[in-house]
Amino acid sequence: xxxxxxxxxxxxxxxxxxxxxxxxxxxxxxxxxxxxxxxxxxxxxxxxxxxxxxxxxxxxxxxxxxxxxxxxxxxxxxxxxxxxxxxxxxxxxxxxxxxxxxxxxxxxxxxxxxxxxxxxxxxxxxxxxxxxxxxxxxxxxxxxxxxxxxxxxxxxxxxxxxxxxxxxxxxxxxxxxxxxxxxxxxxxxxxxxxxxxxxxxxxxxxxxxxxxxxxxxxxxxxxxxxxxxxxxxxxxxxxxxxxxxxxxxxxxxxxxxxxxxxxxxxxxxxxxxxxxxxxxxxxxxxxxxxxxxxxxxxxxxxxxxxxxxxxxxxxxxxxxxxxxxxxxxxxxxxxxxx
Amino acid sequence: xxxxxxxxxxxxxxxxxxxxxxxxxxxxxxxxxxxxxxxxxxxxxxxxxxxxxxxxxxxxxxxxxxxxxxxxxxxxxxxxxxxxxxxxxxxxxxxxxxxxxxxxxxxxxxxxxxxxxxxxxxxxxxxxxxxxxxxxxxxxxxxxxxxxxxxxxxxxxxxxxxxxxxxxxxxxxxxxxxxxxxxxxxxxxxxxxxxxxxxxxxxxxxxxxxxxxxxxxxxxxxxxxxxxxxxxxxxxxxxxxxxxxxxxxxxxxxxxxxxxxxxxxxxxxxxxxxxxxxxxxxxxxxxxxxxxxxxxxxxxxxxxxxxxxxxxxxxxxxxxxxxxxxxxxxxxxxxxxxxxxxxxxxxxxxxxxxxxxxxx
Numbered sequence: 001x002x003x004x005x006x007x008x009x010x011x012x013x014x015x016x017x018x019x020x021x022x023x024x025x026x027x028x029x030x031x032x033x034x035x036x037x038x039x040x041x042x043x044x045x046x047x048x049x050x051x052x053x054x055x056x057x058x059x060x061x062x063x064x065x066x067x068x069x070x071x072x073x074x075x076x077x078x079x080x081x082x083x084x085x086x087x088x089x090x091x092x093x094x095x096x097x098x099x100x101x102x103x104x105x106x107x108x109x110x111x112x113x114x115x116x117x118x119x120x121x122x123x124x125x126x127x128x129x130x131x132x133x134x135x136x137x138x139x140x141x142x143x144x145x146x147x148x149x150x151x152x153x154x155x156x157x158x159x160x161x162x163x164x165x166x167x168x169x170x171x172x173x174x175x176x177x178x179x180x181x182x183x184x185x186x187x188x189x190x191x192x193x194x195x196x197x198x199x200x201x202x203x204x205x206x207x208x209x210x211x212x213x214x215x216x217x218x219x220x221x222x223x224x225x226x227x228x229x230x231x232x233x234x235x236x237x238x239x240x241x242x243x244x245x246x247x248x249x250x251x252x253x254x255x256x257x258x259x260x261x262x263x264x265x266x267x268x269x270x271x272x273x274x275x276x277x278x279x280x281x282x283x284x285x286x287x288x289x290x291x292x293x294x295x296x297x298x299x300x301x302x303x304x305x306x307x308x309x310x311x312x313x314x315x316x317x318x319x320x321x322x323x324x325x326x327x328x329x330x331x332x333x334x335x336x337x338x
Numbered sequence: 339x340x341x342x343x344x345x346x347x348x349x350x351x352x353x354x355x356x357x358x359x360x361x362x363x364x365x366x367x368x369x370x371x372x373x374x375x376x377x378x379x380x381x382x383x384x385x386x387x388x389x390x391x392x393x394x395x396x397x398x399x400x401x402x403x404x405x406x407x408x409x410x411x412x413x414x415x416x417x418x419x420x421x422x423x424x425x426x427x428x429x430x431x432x433x434x435x436x437x438x439x440x441x442x443x444x445x446x447x448x449x450x451x452x453x454x455x456x457x458x459x460x461x462x463x464x465x466x467x468x469x470x471x472x473x474x475x476x477x478x479x480x481x482x483x484x485x486x487x488x489x490x491x492x493x494x495x496x497x498x499x500x501x502x503x504x505x506x507x508x509x510x511x512x513x514x515x516x517x518x519x520x521x522x523x524x525x526x527x528x529x530x531x532x533x534x535x536x537x538x539x540x541x542x543x544x545x546x547x548x549x550x551x552x553x554x555x556x557x558x559x560x561x562x563x564x565x566x567x568x569x570x571x572x573x574x575x576x577x578x579x580x581x582x583x584x585x586x587x588x589x590x591x592x593x594x595x596x597x598x599x600x601x602x603x604x605x606x607x608x609x610x611x612x613x614x615x616x617x618x619x620x621x622x623x624x625x626x627x628x629x630x631x632x633x634x635x636x637x638x639x640x641x642x643x644x645x646x647x648x649x650x651x652x653x654x655x656x657x658x659x660x661x662x663x664x665x666x667x668x669x670x671x672x673x674x675x676x677x678x679x680x681x682x683x684x685x686x687x688x689x690x691x692x693x694x695x696x697x698x
Contacts, residue, residue, distance in 0.1 A: 177627075205568070209612070231540070237614045238612045272541055276540050276614070277572060279608060289545075290545070
C-alpha cells in the first residue's frame with residue numbers, strides 16, 4: 001500500500017513532478033474482428049484526466065463511451081482488442097500490461113462503478129464479506145480491521161446503521177442503497193481513478209441526485225479523479241469539470257463543461273444540446289437531429305456526422321476532421337463558426 | 339344518466355388496483371404468513387379531455403403504468419369504474435368479445451416503452467401494422483390494406499418500402515415509429531403512451547416527440563402520456579398529474595405545475611432534476627426513498643420525506659382537493675400543509691418551511 005498515505009491536492013496550475021495528468025489516452029483504437037471484416041469501435045481517441053478532475057463522457061448508445069471506460073480498466077471483452085494507441089496511468093503504460101499485473105491495478109488504483117448495482121454485487125455474499133474481501137486483497141489489514149474499515153465505508157457513503165447493514169445481503173437493500181454499496185466497494189482500496197459507467201441511469205431522479213452528490217463529495221474528499229460516463233447531459237453539467245462528447249467511436253468535442261454546454265462548437269454537440277427538453281421552457285418543437293448514428297459496419301467516409309449535419313460540405317464527405325482548438329475547447333469539425 | 343359530455347373523453351372514478359402478492363397457500367398455512375396485498379393504484383380519479391395530453395409522472399413503483407393498463411382495459415379495476423366517451427369501459431378479460439367492447443377498443447390504442455419487446459420479431463413490419471386493420475375488419479381488400487400500411491409508414495417518417503422488412507433491421511427510434519404506425523392503424527381517438535421515449539437517445543427522442551405532437555394536431559388525438567422524465571412531460575403535456583405511491587398528489591395545468599409547484603413532492607422532483615443551467619453548482623438533495631408499497635406509512639405517504647410533515651400528516655391521509663383561493667377543479671393537490679395554509683399556494687411557497695423541519 002505504497003501510495004495510500006499520499007494525498008494529492010490538485011490545484012489549477014500545479015507545477016512540479018506531479019503536474020502530469022493522472023490518465024492519458026493517446027490515439028486509442030479498439031477493433032472487433034468479425035467474419036465480415038474488422039469493425040472499428042473506437043478510432044483515434046485521445047484525452048487526459050487530471051488529478052482530482054472529473055471528466056464527463058457523453059454520447060448516444062453505440063458512440064463508444066463504455067468501450068473507452070472498459071479499455072482503461074482492462075475489461076475489454078474479447079474479441080474486442082486494442083489495436084493501437086496507448087493508455088498511460090501516472091506515466092506508466094496500462095494497455096500492454098499482462099493480465100496479472102493489470103489485476104493488481106484494477107480495484108487498487110482504478111476502480112469501476114457500473115450501471116446496474118444488482119449485477120455488480122454477488123447475491124450470495126453479504127455486502128460486508130464483499131467489502132472485506134476487496135479490502136484484504138488490496139490493503140494489508142487483518143479481518144477485524146477490514147471489517148471496521150468496511151463499516152466506515154458504508155457510513156461514509158450514507159448508509160444508515162452500517163454496523164447492522166454490513167451483515168445484510170444485496171437483495172435486502174433498495175436500488176439507491178445498493179448503488180451506495182457499490183460506491184463503497186469502489187472506494188474500498190482508496191483508488192486514484194474511478195471509472196463510473198452510467199452510475200445513476202437505473203435510479204429514480206430523487207435517488208440520482210443523492211448518488212451524484214455523494215460521488216462528488218467523496219471524489220473531492222479523497223482527491224480521486226473520476227471518469228463519468230453517461231448519456232445525461234444534466235448529470236454532466238452538475239458533476240464534471242470537463243466533458244468529452246463522443247460520436248461514432250470518436251471524440252467530436254472536448255472542453256470545460258460550461259464552455260461545451262453554453263458554447264458548443266461541433267454541429268453534433270449543438271444538435272444534442274438543442275434536442276434536450278428543459279423543465280424551464282416549453283418549446284413548441286424540439287430541435288431534432290434527423291437520422292441516427294451510423295452502425296459500426298457503415299461509418300461514412302470523411303466526418304462520421306456528415307449525413308446528419310446541417311452544415312455539411314463537399315470536404316466533410318472526403319476528409320476526416322481532427323480535433324482542433326477553439327477557445328478553451330477542441331472540436332473535430334471543418335467548419336466551426338468561431 | 340348525466341347529459342352526454344362533449345369535453346370529457348375518459349373519466350376514471352375512484353379506480354383501484356390491488357395485486358395479491360401473497361406467498362402460495364401452503365406456505366401461508368405452514369409458515370403462518372398473512373395475505374399480502376399491494377395497492378398499486380388507490381382510489382384514483384381523473385378526467386381526460388378530448389384533444390388534450392394528460393401526463394402522469396412519478397418515480398418507479400408509483401403506479402403510473404398500472405393506471406395506463408387500467409385505462410386501456412388490460413387490467414380489471416379492483417374497485418371503481420372507467421367511462422370512455424360516456425360509455426362504461428369493460429376490461430378485456432371481462433367483456434372482451436362483445437361487439438360494443440370491440441368497437442370501443444378500436445378507439446383506444448397503446449404505445450409501449452420498449453420498442454424491442456413490443457414488436458413481434460418474426461413478423462414483417464407490414465404485417466405488424468396491418469394487424470389492427472385485420473382485427474377490426476376495417477378494410478377487406480388486401481391491396482387496400484397494403485396502401486393503407488404504406489400511407490401509415492409515410493406518416494411516421496418511414497419509407498413505404500420498409501413494410502417488407504423485419505423489426506431487427508431498424509434502430510430503436512425507427513421501431514418506436516413502427517409502434518406508432520401500428521397504434522394509428524385502427525384510427526384511434528385515445529392513445530395511451532407508456533414511457534414511449536425512455537428507451538431512446540435524446541436526439542431520437544426529440545424526433546419521436548415532435549412526430550407525436552404533429553400527429554396529435556393532424557388527427558385531434560387525445561394522449562395519456564406516462565413518463566418519469568419531467569422535462570419531457572413539460573414539453574408534451576397540457577395537464578400533469580404527479581403520482582406518489584398509487585395516488586395523485588398534484589394535478590395542474592402544465593404552466594401552473596412547472597411555474598409554481600405546490601405539493602412538497604412535486605417541488606422535490608423538480609429540484610432533483612440535474613440542470614444544464616447549474617454547471618458545478620452544489621445543492622442538497624432530498625433525503626430518503628420511496629417507501630415500500632407493501633407497507634406504506636400511515637397518513638400521507640410522503641410524510642417520512644416531507645420537510646413540512648406534522649402530526650396530522652402522520653395520522654390522516656389528505657385527499658386530492660382544489661387549492662384554496664383558486665377556481666374549483668382547476669388545480670388539485672393532496673396536502674394538509676397547503677390546505678391549512680402552512681405553505682402559501684402562491685409565489686414560490688418557501689415561506690414557513692423552517693418551523694416544522696426540525697420535527698421530521
